[in-house]
Each structure stands twice: as structure tokens, then as C-alpha cells.
Amino acid sequence: MYQFGEKIRFDLFGKSHADCVGGILEGLPAGVRIDETEIAEAVALRKPVAKIGTPRAEDDKVEIVQGLTDGKTDGNPLLIIIRNKNTDGSKYLKFSTTPRPGHADLPALVKFPEHDIRGGGQFSGRLTVAIVATGNICEQFNRSFGIETAAYTSSIGNIEDKDDRSFEEARGSRVYPTRSCTEDLDKKMYGDIVAAGNDGDSVGGTVTCITEGLPIGFGGIWFDALDALIAKAMFGIPACKGIEFGKGFGLGRMRGSQSNDPYYYDNGVRTRTNNMGGIVGGMSDGAPMVFRTVFKPTPSIAKEQDTVDLDRNCNDKVAVTGRHDPCIVPRAVIVVECMTALVIADQIMKEKVME
Ligand SMILES: Cc1cc2nc3c(=O)[nH]c(=O)nc-3n(C[C@H](O)[C@H](O)[C@H](O)COP(=O)(O)O)c2cc1C
Known part of the structure; x- marks a missing residue:
């Protein structure tokens, strides 16, 4: 099991081709009302869309085995499982000797002699379905404190959304397959993913x-800074290779007079800009927390690439013919949202906002 969090502890378990994947969520107070329909809706947002996602079709039915009684948390750890049904490991076996560049195969095979290569084993994006189910429970908890999270696709390849989007626009992205904020961007991004896959x-x-x-x-x-915890959480998501808050790396090209977010009064302290992404000193300055993560191109590709044969100790080639997402981003959006909700829920309990 892979653990995250302190006051609200999240344990993730499972493998791509095991019977199930799942999570254990401990530390939520008893009596929190949880809407299971909303969990199912969140999980559905992670499902692959035809042509821009993997052909692997799972029903992703979320089973809450314990911890919920009459629609409310009952103080026991929530145990959640999602069964793997549509498994086909046949295309993966050759990666035991010829590891896929970009995937976890090589270090996993060296480190864990019993590594289950099918579907990438425990390194599979499949496990993120459990992050979405448990994270959505946290999102529902956070909402009772007036805290809400929404994410969207801000770029695919060279197609970039140049606007800073509002929370409502981010939430509105749910209607588009690529999870971008406008129909125009959705069409272009969709086309780019299809073209990459066809290639x-x-x-x-x-x-x-x-x-x-x-x-x-x-x-x-310091090491418990909100941005530090979010960064740790994001790097735990497979294929995430970077994060920036607010203007992020762009801050390196600014002067302080441009980058600082000046304060003013309007029913409390506000900031005129949000270059810091809502975090200073590891704490919220009251502006929305805004960050951007980058997901690398899916490592498993049909194009032939150089690899090695670990049995024969020689150079070789590998081309991946199994079922894969030509782009991870549209499916990662809800994962980012729910992983953020897990961090926030844990922090709510640490802050004892409850008292
Ligand atoms: C939602 C989601 C779906 C993914 N789908 C695939 C896939 O179909 N094929 C693949 O090779 N990698 C896929 N990945 C990425 C791999 O799991 C990941 O690249 C691999 O475990 C290596 O880890 P790293 O990229 O973090 O270094 C997916 C990741 C996520 C979050």
C-alpha cells in the first residue's frame, strides 16, 4: 500500500491486472454526508473517450465496503474497491525482457524480481480511479467548509489555452472530451490527440x-507548506513531470514590482493580481490557489524505439501494440482535482477548522 496524508490518511492499493484497485481513507469525522452519485460522476470523468483514450473499457463501479452507514461516514476507515474486469495481459509479457522506454518497466524489473508487468502492475494509471473515488469524498467534505476545487486542460502539445480561466470555466470543462474550456480548443486538442495516435x-x-x-x-x-504538499501529491500521479504555482517559472523573468500581488480592502483583504497562485509563505493569501502541472506524452507508443534485451544483454527494439491512451491529460484532469481535494481535507483537519 502507498500512503499519503497525516490527519486524513489515504492508502492506495492494487495493480492494473489484479482483481481490484482501491483505497482506504482514515480520519474523516463521523457524520459527514456522502453522495455516492457524485462519486460515480467523478469516476466517470476519468473514463477514456473514444479515439483519445485507451480502448480498455471498465465499468468502474465504486464499492464502499465499509465506513459509510445510511449515507454518512460512521467513523470507521472507508474501504473502497473498484474491480478490474477488462484485463488482457498478453501484450505486456515481452516488456519483461525488452522494457518500454519512458515507462517504469526497467527500474521495476531490476528492483522487484517478482514484478507483475501486465498493464504496468502497480505503476499503472489504473490505480488513479481509486484516487478519484476517495478524493471526491474529500471534495464533498471540503465543500462543507466552503472550499472547492476544479481543474481543466490548459494545453495539449502546442495547442495552448492562453487565458487565465475562472473557477466556473474550469468546472465548465466537464462537458468537453478533452476537458478544455471552450469548444474551439476542444476541437483542436481532440484533433491533435487523434493525429498523434494515428501516427x-x-x-x-x-x-x-x-x-x-x-x-x-x-x-x-517549510516542509509542510501547502505548495510543498500539493507538489508532493502531484508528483505521486504517474506521468506528472512538473508543477508551477501562479506565474511559476515566468516569475524568473519579472521584477518584484511586477510579480508582487498588491493588497486592497473589499469586504476583507484581497489581492489585485494572483501571480503567486494564492500561496505566500506556504499559506493561502486568500486568493484562489492556482497551479499548473505537466503530464508527459504517454510512454507506450506503437512507433518502434530503441531498448535493450535484458536476457541476452544486447540492444533491441520495442513497439507497443497493447491498449493505451494516446494522451493522458484529459483523464488526468479529474485525478489532479481529487488529489488536491485529499491534500486540502488533510489540511482542514490539521488546522482544526472543525473546532
Ligand atoms: C490516468 C492515467 C492514464 C495512463 N495511461 C497510460 C497508458 O495508457 N499507457 C502508458 O504507457 N502509460 C499510461 N500512464 C502513465 C504511466 O502510468 C506512467 O508514465 C508510468 O507509470 C511511469 O511513471 P512516470 O511517468 O511517473 O515516470 C497513465 C497515467 C495516468 C495518470
Whole structure:
């Protein structure tokens, strides 16, 4: 099991081709009302869409085995499982000797002699369905404190959304298959993913995430800084290779007079801009928390690439013919949203906002 969180602890378990994947969520107070329909809706947003997602079709039925009684948390750890039904490991066996570049195969095979290569084993994006189910429960908990999170696709390949989107626009992205914010962007991004797939290739992109309602001072300092915890959470998601808050790396090209977010009064302290992405000193400054993550192109591609044969100790070639997402980004959007909700819920309990 892979653990995350302190006051709200999340354990992730399972493998791509095991009987199930799942999560254990401990630490939520008893009596929190949980809407299971909303969990199913969140999980559905992670499902692959035809032509831009993997052909592997799972019903993704979320089973809450314990921890929920009459629609409310009952103080026991929530145990959640999602069964793997549509498994076919046949195309993976050759990666035991000829590891896929870009995937976890090589270090996993060296480190874990019993590694189950089918579907990438425990390194599979399949496990993120459990992050979505448990994270949505946290999102429902956070909402009772007026805190909400929404994410959207901000770029695919070279197609970039140049606008800073509002929370409502981010939430509105749910109607588009690529999870971008407009119909026009959706068409272009969809076309780019299809083209990459048709080419036997894959494409990457970015996800932007917005959290509203954080009170000023929400977060920790130093290694418990809110941005540090979010970064740790994001790098736990397979294929995430970078994160920036607010203007992020762009801050390196600014002067302080441009980058600082000046304060003013309007029913409390506000910031005129949000170059910091809502975090200073590891804590919320009251502006929405905004960060952007980058997801690399899917490693498994049909194009032939150089690899090695680990049995024969020689150079070789590998081409991936199994079922894969030509782009991870559209499916990663809800994962980013729900992983953020897990961090926020844990922080709510640490802050003892409950008292
Ligand atoms: C939602 C989701 C779906 C994914 N689908 C695939 C896939 O179909 N094929 C693949 O090779 N990798 C896929 N990945 C990425 C791999 O799991 C990941 O690249 C691999 O475990 C190596 O880890 P790293 O990229 O973090 O280094 C997916 C990741 C996520 C989050």
C-alpha cells in the first residue's frame, strides 16, 4: 500500500491486472454526508473517450465496503474497491525482457524480481480511479467548509489555452472530451490527440487546477507548506513531470514590482493580481490557489524505439501494440482535482477548522 496524508490518511492499493484497485481513507469525522452519485460522476470523468483514450473499457463501479452507514461516514476507515474486469495481459509479457522506454518497466524489473508487468502492475494509471473515488469524498467534505476545487486542460502539445480561466470555466470543462474550456480548443486538442495516435505516437500537455475558498493563513510552513504538499501529491500521479504555482517559472523573468500581488480592502483583504497562485509563505493569501502541472506524452507508443534485451544483454527494439491512451491529460484532469481535494481535507483537519 502507498500512503499519503497525516490527519486524513489515504492508502492506495492494487495493480492494473489484479482483481481490484482501491483505497482506504482514515480520519474523516463521523457524520459527514456522502453522495455516492457524485462519486460515480467523478469516476466517470476519468473514463477514456473514444479515439483519445485507451480502448480498455471498465465499468468502474465504486464499492464502499465499509465506513459509510445510511449515507454518512460512521467513523470507521472507508474501504473502497473498484474491480478490474477488462484485463488482457498478453501484450505486456515481452516488456519483461525488452522494457518500454519512458515507462517504469526497467527500474521495476531490476528492483522487484517478482514484478507483475501486465498493464504496468502497480505503476499503472489504473490505480488513479481509486484516487478519484476517495478524493471526491474529500471534495464533498471540503465543500462543507466552503472550499472547492476544479481543474481543466490548459494545453495539449502546442495547442495552448492562453487565458487565465475562472473557477466556473474550469468546472465548465466537464462537458468537453478533452476537458478544455471552450469548444474551439476542444476541437483542436481532440484533433491533435487523434493525429498523434494515428501516427503511432502520443502527446503530452498541462492541467491547471483552481481551489477557491481557502481562508488567509491556511497551510503550513517549510516542509509542510501547502505548495510543498500539493507538489508532493502531484508528483505521486504517474506521468506528472512538473508543477508551477501562479506565474511559476515566468516569475524568473519579472521584477518584484511586477510579480508582487498588491493588497486592497473589499469586504476583507484581497489581492489585485494572483501571480503567486494564492500561496505566500506556504499559506493561502486568500486568493484562489492556482497551479499548473505537466503530464508527459504517454510512454507506450506503437512507433518502434530503441531498448535493450535484458536476457541476452544486447540492444533491441520495442513497439507497443497493447491498449493505451494516446494522451493522458484529459483523464488526468479529474485525478489532479481529487488529489488536491485529499491534500486540502488533510489540511482542514490539521488546522482544526472543525473546532
Ligand atoms: C490516468 C492515467 C492514464 C495512463 N495511461 C497510460 C497508458 O495508457 N499507457 C502508458 O504507457 N502509460 C499510461 N500512464 C502513465 C504511466 O502510468 C506512467 O508514465 C508510468 O507509470 C511511469 O511513471 P512516470 O511517468 O511517473 O515516470 C497513465 C497515467 C495516468 C495518470
